[in-house]
Amino acid sequence: MTAPLLRVEDLRLALAGDRASHDAVEGVSFEIGRGEAFGLVGESGCGKSITALAVMGLLRAPLSLAGGRIVLDGQEIQDASAAEMRRLRGKRIGMIFQEPMTALNPLSPVGRQIAEMFVLHEGASWNEAMDRAEEALRQVHVPSPERRIRDFPHQLSGGMRQRVMIAMALACGPDLLIADEPTTALDVTVQAEIIDLMAELCSAKGTAILMISHDLGLVANMCRNVAVMYAGRIVERQPADAIFAHPRHPYTQGLVDSLPRLGERAKRGRQKLREIAGVVPSIAAYPSGCRFNPRCPAATDICRQVAPDLTALPAGGLVRCHHHG
Amino acid sequence: MLSILVRRIANIIPTLLAVIALVFLLFSVLPGSFISGMNEDGRSTIDPAVMERMRKEMGLDDPLPERFAKYVARTAVGDLGTSFRTREPVTSMIGARVWPSLKLVFAAMAFAICVGVTLGFVAALKPGSLVDTLSMVGAISGLSLSQFWFGLMLMYLFALQLKLLPSFGYGDGGLRHLILPAVALGVGPMALLARTTRAAVVEVLNADFVRTARSKGMSERLVVKWHVLRNALVLVVTIVGLQFGSLMGQAVVVEKLFAWPGVGSLLVDSVFQRDMPSVQGCILMIVLFFLVINTLVDLAYVVIDPRIRYR
Numbered sequence: 001m002t003a004p005l006l007r008v009e010d011l012r013l014a015l016a017g018d019r020a021s022h023d024a025v026e027g028v029s030f031e032i033g034r035g036e037a038f039g040l041v042g043e044s045g046c047g048k049s050i051t052a053l054a055v056m057g058l059l060r061a062p063l064s065l066a067g068g069r070i071v072l073d074g075q076e077i078q079d080a081s082a083a084e085m086r087r088l089r090g091k092r093i094g095m096i097f098q099e100p101m102t103a104l105n106p107l108s109p110v111g112r113q114i115a116e117m118f119v120l121h122e123g124a125s126w127n128e129a130m131d132r133a134e135e136a137l138r139q140v141h142v143p144s145p146e147r148r149i150r151d152f153p154h155q156l157s158g159g160m161r162q163r164v165m166i167a168m169a170l171a172c173g174p175d176l177l178i179a180d181e182p183t184t185a186l187d188v189t190v191q192a193e194i195i196d197l198m199a200e201l202c203s204a205k206g207t208a209i210l211m212i213s214h215d216l217g218l219v220a221n222m223c224r225n226v227a228v229m230y231a232g233r234i235v236e237r238q239p240a241d242a243i244f245a246h247p248r249h250p251y252t253q254g255l256v257d258s259l260p261r262l263g264e265r266a267k268r269g270r271q272k273l274r275e276i277a278g279v280v281p282s283i284a285a286y287p288s289g290c291r292f293n294p295r296c297p298a299a300t301d302i303c304r305q306v307a308p309d310l311t312a313l314p315a316g317g318l319v320r321c322h323h324h325g
Numbered sequence: 326m327l328s329i330l331v332r333r334i335a336n337i338i339p340t341l342l343a344v345i346a347l348v349f350l351l352f353s354v355l356p357g358s359f360i361s362g363m364n365e366d367g368r369s370t371i372d373p374a375v376m377e378r379m380r381k382e383m384g385l386d387d388p389l390p391e392r393f394a395k396y397v398a399r400t401a402v403g404d405l406g407t408s409f410r411t412r413e414p415v416t417s418m419i420g421a422r423v424w425p426s427l428k429l430v431f432a433a434m435a436f437a438i439c440v441g442v443t444l445g446f447v448a449a450l451k452p453g454s455l456v457d458t459l460s461m462v463g464a465i466s467g468l469s470l471s472q473f474w475f476g477l478m479l480m481y482l483f484a485l486q487l488k489l490l491p492s493f494g495y496g497d498g499g500l501r502h503l504i505l506p507a508v509a510l511g512v513g514p515m516a517l518l519a520r521t522t523r524a525a526v527v528e529v530l531n532a533d534f535v536r537t538a539r540s541k542g543m544s545e546r547l548v549v550k551w552h553v554l555r556n557a558l559v560l561v562v563t564i565v566g567l568q569f570g571s572l573m574g575q576a577v578v579v580e581k582l583f584a585w586p587g588v589g590s591l592l593v594d595s596v597f598q599r600d601m602p603s604v605q606g607c608i609l610m611i612v613l614f615f616l617v618i619n620t621l622v623d624l625a626y627v628v629i630d631p632r633i634r635y636r
Contacts, residue, residue, distance in 0.1 A: 058539055090542035097540075102533035106632060107555045116551065120542055152631045168541070 003074055004031040005175055005208050006055065012067035013050055013059065013232075015283055022283045024063065025051055025232045027310075030225075032176065037202070037209040039219030039240065041255065042229035045280045048212045051229075052178045055210070056095055057085035073175065091121045094169030094207075096198075098181035100161035104153040110164045111137070111149025117171035136167040140197060159190035163197065170201055177202060178210045183218065195222060216255045220244050228252045231281055231291040234310065238317035248319040250296045251276070290322065298323050329627070333620045337613070342397065344612045348605055349393050359383070359409040359599040383409060396605070405609070406602035410595070415606040419588060423610065425495060426587035429580065430572045430614075432503050433511035437568065441515040442561060445522025449530065450549065460519055467516025472575070476509035476582045493584045506583040510576055514568035518561065525560035529553045559630050566622030570615035 013025040025047040032038040040048045053059050055070055057080065070078040077088065089095075097103040105113060114136050115129035124132065130149060137145035140163040153161055162182060169177055179198060183191035199222055202209050213219050219226055220240040227237040228251065236249040247253040254276035278295035281287060287294055293303040302322050310318045380386055384395070399406060405415035444460040451457055483505060484492030496502035529535065530553060538548045577589035584590070588610050595603035626633045 056540055058536065086542045086544060088542070089540055095537075095540040097533060097537060099533060103537045105534040105538070105552050105556070107559070107630060108552070116538075116543070117541055120547075154632050165537075168537075 005034045005073055006032040007071040010068040011051060011054060013054055014064050014066035016062040017284060023232060024283050028234055030227050032208050032210060035206040035208055037211060037223040039211045039223035039226040040229060041213060041216050041219050041226060043214055043280050046229045047232040048229050049180050052180050052210060052212055055178065056089055056093060090117055091172050092174050093176045093178060094174040095178040096165045096169050096182045099185045100158060100165050101153065103165060104161060106153055109150050109152055114168045114171055117168060121172045136171050140167040158186050159194060162186060162194050166198060173205055174207060176208045176210060180212045217259050231286055233291065233320065235320045242317060248313060248324045249321050250298050251292050333623060337616045340616060341612065344608065345397060346393065348608050352601055353389050405606040408600055408603045410598050410600045415602045418603060419606050419610055422586055422588050422591050425585060426573060426576060426589065428503060429506055429510060429576055429585060429587055432507035433572060434514065434569050436507055436511035437514035437518055438565060441518030442522045444519040446526055449523045449526030464516040464519040467512045470512060472509055472578050473582060475512060476579055479505045479509055495586050506579050506585050510579040517568060518564055521564045522561050525557040526553060529556045562622060562625055562629065566618060570618040573611045573614045
């Protein structure tokens with residue numbers, strides 16, 4: 001097997017508090033191969049977004065990188081200088097954010113915001129960059145891009161704005177695209193279009209995707225491998241189809257059960273969607289033992305006392321549960 | 326753009342009418358008048374018959390609504406009446422004082438913007454630094470300073486002690502006489518601008534699109550230049566507009582203190598003598614200035630922020 005494009009090893013992110021510092025994320029490891037789509041799933045507050053920001057080198061106080069390695073294409077980047085990281089960002093790693101309205105500068109025409117990429121990373125002149133921005137908009141299927149490049153973000157719909165974000169993130173042909181909840185803020189009908197567009201462009205250019213979402217269904221459709229995070233740790237990692245068919249961690253099981261399925265309602269009668277009881281614990285108050293134990297239907301004494309390790313499953317994949325058998 | 330301008334100017338008229346009405350009302354409930362004031366120094370006595378005649382001549386006998394209607398009608402054709410005190414047309418009295426007032430207000434605002442906005446920016450870009458702490462301490466002091474006291478201190482230090490600048494007066498209208506009153510008048514808006522600029526820049530620096538800009542591999546300098554400046558400016562312009570507009574009114578104290586021959590000091594003198602036409606004229610001038618500046622600020626928004634369209 002060739003070296004992966006991105007390898008994250010034992011990542012630890014610290015959140016500085018008033019009195020003590022807490023680990024917001026710990027022991028997170030995963031690999032993404034070239035051109036592979038990898039999904040990171042979990043509820044809000046589980047640490048998936050800050051993991052992505054750590055890869056981008058965009059953590060800001062009170063968050064900081066406390067340990068672990070981030071290897072991009074064989075090169076360790078966790079200690080890279082600010083200038084080195086600037087050359088990687090945008091050029092080798094592109095990123096799309098959740099809310100395309102606030103993620104775009106409201107006072108700058110969208111064409112210009114895309115053109116900045118060519119000026120920054122390829123030394124293009126503004127004229128040339130604007131022409132290429134128009135072409136980039138055409139590639140993300142924005143109608144009449146020659147007019148749209150002069151539009152301001154508020155003149156575009158949510159879906160169009162997210163297309164602009166995609167055009168921007170992919171402008172310089174990065175090796176990796178990080179998509180942080182790219183469709184959460186969009187209408188359901190537009191969500192599928194955006195996902196298809198990302199998949200189409202990335203597979204055409206061989207761009208790997210790190211897809212971050214709370215929506216297991218969406219991630220499983222798009223990605224080959226999926227890791228599920230809970231309270232700052234990866235609790236399960238499996239190929240996408242396996243995670244759906246045989247979720248091994250009770251939390252993943254809960255996520256799968258909470259997805260609506262067509263036809264199921266008739267079979268089970270008028271049953272409500274199942275939810276996972278309780279909420280994600282706050283970083284300062286992680287429970288001892290398995291962090292999921294207060295919400296876990298199968299929790300026993302050992303779960304409350306001993307933190308489980310990630311163990312390999314016979315069929316491949318990893319799970320962090322005392323009772324995964 | 327032109328139609329916006331026309332509509333904005335049309336909007337000014339009812340405001341002016343309301344202001345005139347208010348001043349009329351206030352002066353009618355105030356005890357005493359220009360005539361009764363003439364007796365107050367106790368040195369001269371005036372024949373009651375003369376006072377009666379003067380009252381009639383000046384129209385102080387007429388009922389309030391009538392006086393108001395007359396005044397509005399004359400103002401509409403650009404006649405602000407004749408000063409009780411000097412017997413000059415109020416328009417020419419104010420005319421002579423508008424230029425010094427404008428000079429003072431613009432100089433004060435230029436000082437406030439240059440120093441305040443710069444300090445605010447530097448403080449926001451280096452939060453927690455010495456510059457940040459110092460400029461914010463300075464800003465709070467500047468806000469809480471009394472113009473009167475600060476003006477006196479400036480006079481004492483720069484005129485009396487260092488003998489660098491003239492202590493008061495208009496002189497030949499040159500820069501040397503302008504500096505001290507402009508600084509005294511500008512220090513309040515400067516402090517406010519420093520604080521609001523800092524807050525605006527900090528807010529914009531935390532905006533999502535700034536994170537996007539950083540994710541594009543932009544240096545902090547370019548992030549500020551391409552994405553922060555203009556967005557922060559929208560917020561700063563609001564404060565500049567509000568401060569600018571009210572500055573001519575605030576200038577009353579400073580003009581009096583520095584014996585600056587502006588509209589403000591004319592207003593103070595006229596109020597003391599209950600010189601109604603002159604007071605009216607001065608207040609009208611100050612309000613008009615406020616309204617014009619506000620209109621210009623509204624137009625500036627359209628230029629800066631593409632999201633704003635007036636209908």
